[in-house]
Amino acid sequence: MTCRRLACTMVVSLFTAGSAMAQSVADRLNDYPTAARADYVFACMVTNGQTREMLDKCACSIDEIASILPYDEYLQAETVLSMRRVGGERMAIFQSSAAAENLVAGLRRAQAEAEIVCF
Numbered sequence: 001m002t003c004r005r006l007a008c009t010m011v012v013s014l015f016t017a018g019s020a021m022a023q024s025v026a027d028r029l030n031d032y033p034t035a036a037r038a039d040y041v042f043a044c045m046v047t048n049g050q051t052r053e054m055l056d057k058c059a060c061s062i063d064e065i066a067s068i069l070p071y072d073e074y075l076q077a078e079t080v081l082s083m084r085r086v087g088g089e090r091m092a093i094f095q096s097s098a099a100a101e102n103l104v105a106g107l108r109r110a111q112a113e114a115e116i117v118c119f
Helices: 002-029 034-048 052-068 071-086 089-096 098-118
Strands: none
Touching: 034 052, 034 071, 052 071, 052 098, 071 089, 071 098, 089 098
């Protein structure tokens, strides 16, 4: 009886851990706000054409990026890219910082993966 109880306890523990892990993955995949996803899709469609087919491809693209890159990192990389467009001496840190380069490189890798999968 003790072995059976131990086995049941182990199964419940594994199920609970698996459920928590699945919930963690689901939370990470859904951590992008709807407005951020919509902004990405609108910009993608402006760049690539405003057709129904492109809507599907652009939506696929942001979903793929969201599965690779947590929203916090996406937001930081987008901020760096935005600050690089401003220019000036005060913005030089966004041009040459290793941390800024790593953030942008991560976003570029996620975008390249999304392009392969969706386009």
